[in-house]
Amino acid sequence: MDWKPYAERLAASVTPAVSRWREPVASTPRHVFVPRWWDLDQRALREGSADEAAWLHAAYSDTSLVTRIGALHADSASPADRPTGVPTSSSTLPSLVVRMLRHGHLYDGADLFVVGAGSGYTTAVAAQRLGDKHVVAGDVDPYLTEVAMDRLDSIGLTPQVVTCDATTEIPGEFDRIVSMVALPNLAAVLAALRPGGRLVTTLARVPIIVTADKGDDGTARGVVEWDRAGFMSTRSGAELPPDLRESFTAVRDREGEAVSQGRYPVLNVSAAWDVRAMLELSVPGVEAHYEEQGVQRTAWLVHADGSWARASATRLEPPTVHQGGPRRLWQVLERIRNRLNAEGGLPLYGSHVHITPDGVCHFSRGKWSASFG
Template identity: 55%
Template structure:
């Protein structure tokens, strides 16, 4: 495959001539790092083998899109063509524009030592190696197969960073000037602050939100920074082969229990597409699982489910603007959503983007802006 024009086209989409990341994107053969991936179908996830169709391989590898490489415990490298694999994505090669954005937020100047958290396919490590040099890049992932495969593929394209298999939430393998995470964290681990050199910088997204946090280490061993104005989301960090199972038992309850009934003046909202609302709600009540659908009569429906057993079911009938809401369990999840939507309307914005970030040496993280604050 003549991949160079494809990589050049990708560079033109996600960066610009003169940028520090123009040459790394232009000169990195992403297709050699992602040889097989999954596409979704009504029956499940179907594996695609790149070398079997080079035109499809090039189109996928050099598109600015995320390529899912692992479903549950089954990596695409090991999947059979049939039957489809079912489950939730647990690893991917993230869309290049977001990878580049996270690296840019890291301020990777020559000479800095980088820890790339969540190796995945190795693409972010490859870009960093092009920018900094192999000896200054360490990449880490919890999955031993991912680190082994990435190390081999990085070697194939001429890069030899330090590749480590470890849990990102535990003790880190060294001291670094920059820690940039390609996986979402529920909070900032104290181990990151311990491993960050004086004046060092960390960049991550917060789990369940679209918030990118950047923070620079302070003299007391903590860090201060902000929530950036742009947004991004990654898979959440995990410690095992898979994530906890979906809340199907709570979903069953939500569908077969009337609960408390109320009427909302707002139509049903796809919360996951309303990034400010989603982020604010996730900070208020972490762990909510959102589902959307359409009833037999054409009503738009949404469900909110929580591990504590709380649930909400809401639908907006065709031609209507109000929503009928049913809720149950220890908390009223839809009421929390409604309060955030009212705040959004009253103020024209929510305080999450642009919030100041303060992190204590033990990882306690506080976000604050305009009289609002929350601690993770």
């Protein structure tokens, strides 16, 4: 297979001409790491060897390729399988791989730990840049670590790949830690970071990139980058993310304990990353769903404490809002949107971050502050 021209075009599209990451991307055969993947639109298995042209197109496009849905990995699936549930592993889009690594301010001789080995592609790109002995990757899934190591070895790379749970402990100490999954708490990664080391991560259900440098006091200080990213939340052990369809189904057409008219048009909260991030900090654990049927737009919010909200309207008209449970979730959302309209932005992006040894992120900007983890 003549993959090299495809990798070179991909590298040219995701890195500047003078970037030190151009050659690592251009020399990494991404198709090796995604021989099979899931077409999310059809929930159908795609087999690379069955259509080489489609394989090359998919592997060397700047897009994420989902390799596992729920507990079913594409490697072990049959063409008849139609898995349900949420994606649980993927090969991240190459431009985001490069962005996360660049945020790490990597340097020659730095020891890097990659949280979330996944397909092994990020590990391969990092090893091409830093050298095998300076890169370790970890994943909670022993199948993923075994396969990633085999595929890395098949292209002549031998970085260490370990099975570990980054929510509890990371083996070793490192100058740089870059997480390719969204973490619920940063205690374990902070503990594995050497003083003076740098952490790059996203947070569970909060689509932000946090960069922070560790001090001699065991804490880390940094910022929320103006850049944005959203990763799958990390798993702990064999635990899989909950399938929330039942929660949304239960309140889909329920009459609310409180019924009112909303102030703003119905919003797809999951696609409005600034708003989504602030909502999670205000009500940790809130989940969102959105549908359009013709000119009708409907959004739902649910929380494990029994709180829920549903807002529905035609096009951009003010919605009818139904709410129930102990908290009025739509009112929380509207307060965030009030602030966005009044101030022209939300304070989270660009805020200062202080990460304490217990793994909690403390955000501050002006008079605003919040904590996560």
